[in-house]
Amino acid sequence: MCFKNLPVEFDQQGNATLLKNIPNPYEYETVSLEGEQDKLKELLARNGFIKNVDFDPVTRVAGALAFHTVADLENRKILSTNSMATLFRGYEIILRGRDPRDAAYISSRACGVCGGVHATVSALAMEMALGIKPPPLGVLLRNLLLSIEYLYDHPLHLFLLAGPDYSEQIVTMTNPGLFEKARNTSAKHEDMHGYSTIAAIMKDLNPLSGKLYTEALHMTRVAREAYVLIGGKYPHPQSVVPGGVAATINISVMNEMYERIQQFFDYSKKVVGIWDDVFDFFLESNPDYEKCGFRPATMMDTGVWDRPDVYDGTYENMTDWGKARWATPGVLVDGELVTTDLQRLNAGYEEFVEHSFYENWNGQRFSEDPAGIPLGPNHPWNKETIPKPGKQSWRDRYSWDVSCTWDRMPMEAGAYARLYLTAKAQELPESKFIRSTGHSLQIDIPKSTLPGGTFEWHIPETWNTFERNRARAYAIPYSAMVCMENWMMAMELLRQGETKVSTPFEIPKKGTQVGVGYWGAGRGFLSHHLIIDDGVIGNYQISTPSTLNAAPRTPWGAPGPYEEAVLNTPILEDFKSPDDFKGIDILRSIRSFDPCMPCTTHIMMDGTDKMVTREVTTCACGIE
Amino acid sequence: MRRVLIGAVGYLNLRDYSIGPVLLSQLRKTRWPSGVLLDELNWGPIAIVQQFQSLPDPYDRIIILTARPCGRPAGTVTLRNWVGGLPDEANIQSRISEAVTGVISADNLLIIGEHFNIWPEEVFVVDVEPGKEEMGETFTPEVEAVTGDVLSVIRELAVNNSSVLPEFEGMTGNELLI
Numbered sequence: 001m002c003f004k005n006l007p008v009e010f011d012q013q014g015n016a017t018l019l020k021n022i023p024n025p026y027e028y029e030t031v032s033l034e035g036e037q038d039k040l041k042e043l044l045a046r047n048g049f050i051k052n053v054d055f056d057p058v059t060r061v062a063g064a065l066a067f068h069t070v071a072d073l074e075n076r077k078i079l080s081t082n083s084m085a086t087l088f089r090g091y092e093i094i095l096r097g098r099d100p101r102d103a104a105y106i107s108s109r110a111c112g113v114c115g116g117v118h119a120t121v122s123a124l125a126m127e128m129a130l131g132i133k134p135p136p137l138g139v140l141l142r143n144l145l146l147s148i149e150y151l152y153d154h155p156l157h158l159f160l161l162a163g164p165d166y167s168e169q170i171v172t173m174t175n176p177g178l179f180e181k182a183r184n185t186s187a188k189h190e191d192m193h194g195y196s197t198i199a200a201i202m203k204d205l206n207p208l209s210g211k212l213y214t215e216a217l218h219m220t221r222v223a224r225e226a227y228v229l230i231g232g233k234y235p236h237p238q239s240v241v242p243g244g245v246a247a248t249i250n251i252s253v254m255n256e257m258y259e260r261i262q263q264f265f266d267y268s269k270k271v272v273g274i275w276d277d278v279f280d281f282f283l284e285s286n287p288d289y290e291k292c293g294f295r296p297a298t299m300m301d302t303g304v305w306d307r308p309d310v311y312d313g314t315y316e317n318m319t320d321w322g323k324a325r326w327a328t329p330g331v332l333v334d335g336e337l338v339t340t341d342l343q344r345l346n347a348g349y350e351e352f353v354e355h356s357f358y359e360n361w362n363g364q365r366f367s368e369d370p371a372g373i374p375l376g377p378n379h380p381w382n383k384e385t386i387p388k389p390g391k392q393s394w395r396d397r398y399s400w401d402v403s404c405t406w407d408r409m410p411m412e413a414g415a416y417a418r419l420y421l422t423a424k425a426q427e428l429p430e431s432k433f434i435r436s437t438g439h440s441l442q443i444d445i446p447k448s449t450l451p452g453g454t455f456e457w458h459i460p461e462t463w464n465t466f467e468r469n470r471a472r473a474y475a476i477p478y479s480a481m482v483c484m485e486n487w488m489m490a491m492e493l494l495r496q497g498e499t500k501v502s503t504p505f506e507i508p509k510k511g512t513q514v515g516v517g518y519w520g521a522g523r524g525f526l527s528h529h530l531i532i533d534d535g536v537i538g539n540y541q542i543s544t545p546s547t548l549n550a551a552p553r554t555p556w557g558a559p560g561p562y563e564e565a566v567l568n569t570p571i572l573e574d575f576k577s578p579d580d581f582k583g584i585d586i587l588r589s590i591r592s593f594d595p596c597m598p599c600t601t602h603i604m605m606d607g608t609d610k611m612v613t614r615e616v617t618t619c620a621c622g623i624e
Numbered sequence: 625m626r627r628v629l630i631g632a633v634g635y636l637n638l639r640d641y642s643i644g645p646v647l648l649s650q651l652r653k654t655r656w657p658s659g660v661l662l663d664e665l666n667w668g669p670i671a672i673v674q675q676f677q678s679l680p681d682p683y684d685r686i687i688i689l690t691a692r693p694c695g696r697p698a699g700t701v702t703l704r705n706w707v708g709g710l711p712d713e714a715n716i717q718s719r720i721s722e723a724v725t726g727v728i729s730a731d732n733l734l735i736i737g738e739h740f741n742i743w744p745e746e747v748f749v750v751d752v753e754p755g756k757e758e759m760g761e762t763f764t765p766e767v768e769a770v771t772g773d774v775l776s777v778i779r780e781l782a783v784n785n786s787s788v789l790p791e792f793e794g795m796t797g798n799e800l801l802i
Contacts, residue, residue, distance in 0.1 A: 112726010156724050164717070207717045208739070220724065221674045233667070235726065596725070 129515030138244020153522025192273030303329030
């Protein structure tokens with residue numbers, strides 16, 4: 001059984017049909033949030049220790065995110081949460097009616113960090129829509145680009161955005177006793193990172209001055225230098241095109257790239273050792289930290305890094321080329337693997353706007369996907385983006401994000417989902433450096449200055465703030481070694497004289513073509529759903545990892561991933577009065593998702609000429 | 625040889641807010657003495673810091689052209705001399721977080737550059753008060769009217785020795801708060 005909630009069943013041959021005798025199979029009931037809000041209002045009025053605590057904006061995240069909580073500071077509990085994407089992104093509207101060849105360049109601007117993956121996903125959608133199969137070297141170079149992008153992205157998050165939360169500067173302010181303990185706690189992996197105590201690590205996690213902070217800045221440079229050798233520039237590459245890449249590649253370029261990639265071998269070992277030590281210290285010091293950011297391991301991922309001998313870009317073969325990826329796509333529900341089939345992942349994905357500043361749309365253009373699997377009206381190929389700015393209300397609409405579900409369940413996304421699914425599924429094709437065991441992912445890292453060895457990420461028993469970040473640390477050696485494997489394969493092709501990097505294509509002037517690109521951003525799940533009508537873009541829908549993670553309530557009232565994780569977070573911070581409260585446990589939980597609210601773009605506010613180009617503060621005072 | 629960099633900061637297609645990159649393309653069309661270089665400085669303050677740190681010969685003078693909304697009448701051109709000074713650490717850190725996640729801002733560039741000590745003695749900021757922030761490829765009439773002056777000012781700054789330049793009001797990092 002693939003779906004429990006959607007009205008679709010599969011027979012033994014895998015053919016899908018709609019469940020019979022259901023009058024409106026995709027109909028759902030919208031649950032009112034009024035009762036919950038009335039109850040909170042009453043609690044707030046009666047109890048002085050229950051407070052509205054707003055983080056607006058949430059800092060050290062990319063883009064515009066605000067977060068509202070109602071916290072019981074006496075009992076150290078969170079009673080209610082609302083995640084707010086405070087800006088309208090609007091690419092879906094910008095792209096409509098344009099030449100499809102513009103999509104990769106324009107959609108790349110959706111993010112100032114992971115523009116490269118947007119360009120790639122756009123190229124994949126075009127390849128599917130137009131039947132373009134890139135040559136093997138084109139596929140490998142794309143893999144190289146995207147693994148390098150992760151080598152830029154993960155250190156950036158771990159040390160510049162999330163890292164300060166675990167620094168001496170923050171921990172002495174929020175949990176001074178914990179820092180005292182850190183002074184006397186030996187670091188288990190001193191041989192990997194050189195720090196003898198946890199406090200010494202925390203000191204170098206200090207923002208601006210800490211050595212780990214500045215080293216991460218340097219490593220982002222190394223990754224950028226490697227990226228631009230093929231991509232031309234970063235974060236918005238010029239050479240990612242449907243059908244491969246548009247770049248001249250030779251042995252010299254490859255050698256220059258290797259010079260950069262190999263610097264991540266030792267860095268990977270160091271990063272893994274540091275975060276294993278820091279997170280083990282927190283979890284061993286106070287077992288309640290296990291509850292911080294907890295939610296069931298219910299997540300999905302697209303899989304990444306195509307096999308050049310399997311990938312053909314078609315929807316028909318998407319199940320096969322998806323499973324052949326170096327990271328396995330799929331869906332986990334409460335830690336159990338539900339599917340690794342990209343077609344089923346696609347068919348189960350829906351977006352809802354009941355608590356968002358959008359109007360519902362009418363009509364359903366596609367009742368099934370190209371493989372005959374039924375699709376609902378809320379599937380991205382059927383979705384229309386109709387902005388409807390309005391009054392913010394916790395009872396009604398409060399976000400520019402939408403509620404994303406798979407089989408009607410909110411799903412989490414992240415680099416960690418890539419590890420979790422690959423480790424669990426054991427479908428990873430043979431690899432020189434990576435092995436999936438069903439409960440862990442083993443990564444062989446070669447000797448460099450530090451000794452080589454096998455590093456093993458284990459699927460954790462509890463899914464929480466710390467485990468998200470720990471898995472992200474292991475995503476660095478994972479990405480580095482996939483990068484290395486692809487580099488070796490690309491070198492072999494070059495030696496054989498196979499230098500073709502792209503496949504030419506033309507866009508039909510008539511008819512309708514449909515495609516979807518699936519590839520993970522540094523922050524996980526990313527999809528672009530594309531419809532071409534008579535040679536121009538008829539519909540374009542982008543779902544980013546933060547679209548999933550920052551989602552507001554579903555129509556039936558289930559919280560989005562940030563909302564759920566914070567709701568489960570105990571308040572472990574030391575504070576004497578509400579004025580001292582910093583909310584560090586809440587912020588750590590939100591930041592553990594690596595929020596990226598793509599907003600550093602030019603956005604027009606409805607009914608005005610006002611443009612917004614950077615983070616905004618949305619005062620939550622007085623919102624009910 | 626004196627090395628001068630004329631750098632433009634700003635998003636494209638944002639009318640007056642794009643004055644930096646738009647005028648840069650006009651500046652590129654004119655002949656410059658050797659040692660005067662032109663570049664976009666839109667590619668991330670951290671990346672710019674790292675590039676400056678690796679230059680074999682540092683610049684002697686930097687001229688930054690940008691739009692900065694400061695509540696003046698649209699089209700007001702202000703020329704100031706960056707004299708350093710930094711906001712508090714939390715503010716610098718916010719700038720870095722914005723920088724690594726893609727925000728384009730001359731203020732961030734100035735502060736992050738100052739924090740990492742990349743600026744030469746002479747850094748001039750030519751900033752224009754933009755009109756409304758709106759999408760488009762053309763300037764408002766107020767800003768269009770001053771583009772000639774802006775180009776002249778940039779030229780003067782780029783080619784003249786400091787001895788012949790007037791004293792400019794100083795600009796410090798403390799005043800650039802998000």
